[in-house]
Amino acid sequence: MIQQSCPQAVRHFFKKYSLRLVNYFHPYIQISIHEYVGERLMRSEAFIAVESYLSKNSSKSATRLKAEIGNDSTNLVLSMDDHEKVTDEFQGVKVWWVLNMTGSPTNSTNSFPNPDRRHYTLTFHKSCRKLITEAYLKHVLGEGKEIRVRNRQRKLFTNGSGGRWYYSHTMWSHIVFEHPATFDTIAMEAEKKQEIIDDLLTFTSSKDFYARIGKAWKRGYLLYGPPGTGKSTMIAAMANLLNYDVYDLELTAVKDNTQLRTLLIETTSKSIIVIEDIDCSLDLTGQRKKKEEKSTDDKEKPLKESSKKEDEEASSKVTLSGLLNFIDGIWSACGGERIIVFTTNYVEKLDPALIRTGRMDKHIELSYCSFEAFKVLAKNYLNLEAHLLFDQIKELIGDVKITPADVAENLMPKSPKDDPEKLLCKLIQTLEGVKSAAIVRESPEVNPAGLTN
Ligand SMILES: Nc1ncnc2c1ncn2[C@@H]1O[C@H](COP(=O)(O)OP(=O)(O)OP(=O)(O)O)[C@@H](O)[C@H]1O
Numbered sequence: 186m187i188q189q190s191c192p193q194a195v196r197h198f199f200k201k202y203s204l205r206l207v208n209y210f211h212p213y214i215q216i217s218i219h220e221y222v223g224e225r226l227m228r229s230e231a232f233i234a235v236e237s238y239l240s241k242n243s244s245k246s247a248t249r250l251k252a253e254i255g256n257d258s259t260n261l262v263l264s265m266d267d268h269e270k271v272t273d274e275f276q277g278v279k280v281w282w283v284l285n286m287t288g289s290p291t292n293s294t295n296s297f298p299n300p301d302r303r304h305y306t307l308t309f310h311k312s313c314r315k316l317i318t319e320a321y322l323k324h325v326l327g328e329g330k331e332i333r334v335r336n337r338q339r340k341l342f343t344n345g346s347g348g349r350w351y352y353s354h355t356m357w358s359h360i361v362f363e364h365p366a367t368f369d370t371i372a373m374e375a376e377k378k379q380e381i382i383d384d385l386l387t388f389t390s391s392k393d394f395y396a397r398i399g400k401a402w403k404r405g406y407l408l409y410g411p412p413g414t415g416k417s418t419m420i421a422a423m424a425n426l427l428n429y430d431v432y433d434l435e436l437t438a439v440k441d442n443t444q445l446r447t448l449l450i451e452t453t454s455k456s457i458i459v460i461e462d463i464d465c466s467l468d469l470t471g472q473r474k475k476k477e478e479k480s481t482d483d484k485e486k487p488l489k490e491s492s493k494k495e496d497e498e499a500s501s502k503v504t505l506s507g508l509l510n511f512i513d514g515i516w517s518a519c520g521g522e523r524i525i526v527f528t529t530n531y532v533e534k535l536d537p538a539l540i541r542t543g544r545m546d547k548h549i550e551l552s553y554c555s556f557e558a559f560k561v562l563a564k565n566y567l568n569l570e571a572h573l574l575f576d577q578i579k580e581l582i583g584d585v586k587i588t589p590a591d592v593a594e595n596l597m598p599k600s601p602k603d604d605p606e607k608l609l610c611k612l613i614q615t616l617e618g619v620k621s622a623a624i625v626r627e628s629p630e631v632n633p634a635g636l637t638n
Pocket residue numbers: 370371372373410411412413414415416417418419529530551588589590591593
């Protein structure tokens with residue numbers, strides 16, 4: 186035992202002092218930033234920020250560059266290639282960045298990418314230690330994050346694609362988010378629209394405020410209203426306004442509360458997490474979902490019934506308490522600014538705990554088309570701000586329940602002969618049809634019990 190430990194101690198001694206000797210003659214310090222960190226092998230935020238930061242410099246000084254498609258799909262963003270070296274200068278001090286590769290691109294035991302293979306090495310002189318480790322690195326991270334937001338293509342993530350996460354090290358899969366909806370195209374009363382825009386913009390600029398009051402920097406919106414009133418469209422408009430990614434969370438595809446938490450941790454800052462039709466996704470008493478309880482007009486019912494057997498085997502074990510934890514549990518504060526949006530057609534079915542202020546901070550009702558909302562659609566679809574037929578439409582639209590989706594459909598040209606006047610007449614016809622149908626339904630002769638639909 187003693188015999189064995191002796192050479193080891195000698196080796197240790199030599200290693201220690203030879204390192205000190207090298208350090209003495211090599212007056213440079215190196216810092217490594219690895220691409221993948223953590224158990225779930227997520228890409229390191231620091232690596233991504235450095236990558237973006239260096240993309241600015243490397244296009245000028247590096248000789249081997251990599252090109253990736255930029256945010257509007259028309260430009261290429263350049264960054265340094267593997268093993269390339271880039272020089273940077275900060276307050277008159279020179280530093281060197283190298284992108285290194287360690288190991289082979291793929292793991293030898295399987296065909297998945299070897300996650301630990303790339304890292305940046307920053308080299309600088311010992312005498313500038315304080316400046317580089319404090320001010321320079323802060324500057325690199327800050328500027329890198331900004332460049333990334335400017336250049337990135339926004340993404341639409343989903344968790345509904347089955348076992349793909351196994352290959353990609355993440356439970357989300359994504360495509361490029363390219364929805365054209367904006368607040369200008371949303372048909373809604375101008376005042377209400379402005380209130381929502383102000384609310385969103387105030388949220389994004391309130392980092393310090395949230396920090397001061399000790400609250401996680403996130404905000405919940407509940408969008409409710411009948412089908413076709415613009416709930417999904419508004420989510421796209423929100424994402425476009427704020428330049429955020431969208432995570433479309435399919436709750437029924439989440440196995441249990443633990444998986445839900447993993448999904449949450451894997452979302453990035455500046456994102457909107459969406460749970461559509463929340464009343465259909467979860468049994469709101471906190472139990473597992475019971476399909477028999479759904480009403481006959483439930484739009485999801487046929488689908489659920491057809492896959493009932495399958496569902497019973499693989500149904501989600503996410504509970505109400507798991508979801509509440511997802512929204513405002515201790516984990517929800519990880520990762521910076523986030524918006525959570527729920528949509529529902531039946532707000533009255535939701536558990537009050539789920540939508541109380543603090544979880545769903547702002548409740549937005551999207552309702553049937555008003556005259557003011559119609560005017561937005563007329564401007565967008567027909568480029569009309571006024572017309573003789575508007576008065577007639579104003580009178581009719583106040584009396585009927587028609588969704589903006591139905592109004593929009595009427596204003597959509599279907600042939601080259603469909604001029605604005607013709608389309609307005611068609612809309613008037615539809616409105617009259619809806620009005621007389623409602624009168625028939627409500628008339629006591631047809632409906633003697635006075636039942637309403
Ligand atoms: N308020 C609106 N402003 C502009 N367009 C609208 C509006 N509401 C609906 N639309 C149009 O109708 C279509 C359907 O709207 P959307 O999918 O946003 O409705 P929804 O409220 O999400 O419905 P559901 O409850 O069935 O999911 C959209 O493609 C959009 O063009």
